[in-house]
Amino acid sequence: MIRFSHVYKSYPNGALALKDLSFTANKGEFVFLTGHSGAGKSTILKLLYAEQQPTSGEARVSGYNVSTLKRDEVPKLRRRLGIVFQDFRLLEDRTAAENIAFALEVTGARRDTIAARVMRVLTQVGLSAKSRAYPRELSGGEQQRVAIARALVNDPAILIADEPTGNLDERATRGVFQLLRDINAGGTLVVMATHDLDLVRQAPYRIIELREGSLVYDSLADEPASEVGS
Amino acid sequence: MRLLTREALLSFRRAPLLSTLSVTTIAFSLFTLGLFGLVAINLRQALRGLEERVEIVAFVFRGTPAEAIAIATQDIAAFPEVGDVHFVSEEQALARARAELVEFRDAYRDLQVNPLPASIEVRMKEGYRDAATVERVADRLKGFSFVDDVRFGRDWIQRLDQLRNVTGLVGLVIGLAFAGVAVVIIGVTIRLTLLQRAREIAIMRLVGATNWFIRGPFLLEGALKGLFGGLLSLALCWAGWRLFRGGTGGPFTGLIFFRPDQMLVIVLFGILLGLGGSLVSVGRHLRNV
Numbered sequence: 001m002i003r004f005s006h007v008y009k010s011y012p013n014g015a016l017a018l019k020d021l022s023f024t025a026n027k028g029e030f031v032f033l034t035g036h037s038g039a040g041k042s043t044i045l046k047l048l049y050a051e052q053q054p055t056s057g058e059a060r061v062s063g064y065n066v067s068t069l070k071r072d073e074v075p076k077l078r079r080r081l082g083i084v085f086q087d088f089r090l091l092e093d094r095t096a097a098e099n100i101a102f103a104l105e106v107t108g109a110r111r112d113t114i115a116a117r118v119m120r121v122l123t124q125v126g127l128s129a130k131s132r133a134y135p136r137e138l139s140g141g142e143q144q145r146v147a148i149a150r151a152l153v154n155d156p157a158i159l160i161a162d163e164p165t166g167n168l169d170e171r172a173t174r175g176v177f178q179l180l181r182d183i184n185a186g187g188t189l190v191v192m193a194t195h196d197l198d199l200v201r202q203a204p205y206r207i208i209e210l211r212e213g214s215l216v217y218d219s220l221a222d223e224p225a226s227e228v229g230s
Numbered sequence: 231m232r233l234l235t236r237e238a239l240l241s242f243r244r245a246p247l248l249s250t251l252s253v254t255t256i257a258f259s260l261f262t263l264g265l266f267g268l269v270a271i272n273l274r275q276a277l278r279g280l281e282e283r284v285e286i287v288a289f290v291f292r293g294t295p296a297e298a299i300a301i302a303t304q305d306i307a308a309f310p311e312v313g314d315v316h317f318v319s320e321e322q323a324l325a326r327a328r329a330e331l332v333e334f335r336d337a338y339r340d341l342q343v344n345p346l347p348a349s350i351e352v353r354m355k356e357g358y359r360d361a362a363t364v365e366r367v368a369d370r371l372k373g374f375s376f377v378d379d380v381r382f383g384r385d386w387i388q389r390l391d392q393l394r395n396v397t398g399l400v401g402l403v404i405g406l407a408f409a410g411v412a413v414v415i416i417g418v419t420i421r422l423t424l425l426q427r428a429r430e431i432a433i434m435r436l437v438g439a440t441n442w443f444i445r446g447p448f449l450l451e452g453a454l455k456g457l458f459g460g461l462l463s464l465a466l467c468w469a470g471w472r473l474f475r476g477g478t479g480g481p482f483t484g485l486i487f488f489r490p491d492q493m494l495v496i497v498l499f500g501i502l503l504g505l506g507g508s509l510v511s512v513g514r515h516l517r518n519v
Contacts, residue, residue: 081440089433106439
């Protein structure tokens with residue numbers, strides 16, 4: 001599902017964000033990306049959802065080669081991904097249900113299927129009772145659940161989460177993390193960038209640690225593949 | 231399509247002040263254009279009255295046989311530029327002079343011999359009343375052997391031409407200038423809307439919306455602003471026209487307003503401007519949002 005081969009990424013100012021990065025991740029895995037700020041976690045995620053392209057090397061995601069992806073093919077790739085951010089990125093003037101429905105509408109989903117699909121994912125994230133609430137009426141944890149529901153509604157093959165618990169208190173963090181584990185248990189590949197080492201230690205998932213753009217530790221290299229993921 | 235319309239209309243609700251401002255500015259740009267248009271159509275109406283008087287008179291030698299004149303009159307009537315041909319005999323010319331030139335009535339009464347020649351009066355069709363065409367037809371009339379002299383108001387026909395050209399040119403320049411202003415204004419308001427909705431656009435992209443899907447509502451929004459601006463400008467023009475025309479009996483009661491097809495052109499022009507402004511702005515700024 002994800003295959004990075006000798007990926008380099010440098011920015012116009014000369015900064016090298018990724019150096020010779022190679023790894024693969026398959027269906028059903030849960031991968032933590034860890035490392036200090038500026039280590040390259042967010043750059044990897046941006047390459048995954050084709051916000052940026054590698055300077056050299058090959059990055060393949062869900063059958064698409066991001067290195068050579070044309071602009072008009074980017075939406076096709078993104079429809080196969082779910083993306084969650086630290087700051088939730090919800091539209092403030094729309095209810096929880098409308099925020100989720102929006103993701104279906106922009107991808108041209110059939111109108112008569114939208115309401116049922118929205119309710120399904122809201123139930124999945126435990127917010128069916130708050131479908132009509134606006135983001136400002138929800139707690140941080142609930143807003144992140146809505147964002148996760150929006151990411152799930154198109155049945156993505158890969159869920160990309162960029163510090164999804166960064167803005168949440170401990171209790172909300174546990175709830176959101178458990179939700180991501182449940183999603184992963186259903187077979188979705190989850191790639192989660194995080195600073196939170198306590199969270200990383202809670203589960204026996206694969207850890208990829210980055211330092212100054214280089215991969216310095218991959219827990220999969222020390223463990224048999226069958227023990228990783230579900 | 232429903233989503234496209236809903237998103238475009240939502241932008242009016244989300245930013246009512248900005249939308250009102252842009253519709254108003256478009257309306258005032260088109261209003262100025264419309265006012266000039268009103269002046270132009272009224273001027274053209276007045277010119278048409280003058281143009282109808284464009285006439286060529288071919289004076290005929292004395293003693294020309296009536297049959298020759300009758301055949302020539304038919305030939306002249308067949309010219310594509312000619313609308314109407316009228317033969318005036320020597321007697322009719324004298325009668326007309328006596329009736330029209332009252333101050334010379336005594337002089338005409340004492341005449342022993344009629345000094346006025348017969349003539350063929352030629353009126354031009356609409357669209358052929360410019361100086362060059364009139365002169366060309368006059369030259370052809372001179373070619374008839376029985377024609378002594380040909381007269382037409384060369385100077386004032388040329389002036390009419392100049393007036394027509396100048397009004398056309400001024401209209402074009404002012405029209406283009408205001409169209410440019412309207413495009414810039416629409417572009418700026420669309421750009422402000424783009425910046426205001428940058429977050430929403432980013433989310434649309436993240437969930438896999440295509441560029442055309444993102445552009446659609448902005449283009450429709452621009453077209454709608456143009457439509458509303460066009461309609462508002464028409465209302466303003468109508469109010470201005472009513473005010474200027476005044477009550478019955480005033481000097482401007484004859485002023486005309488746009489025909490329905492001309493009104494449609496103004497509204498369509500508004501829509502085109504709106505669409506054009508949005509296209510330019512969205513094309514230039516969307517990639518930076």
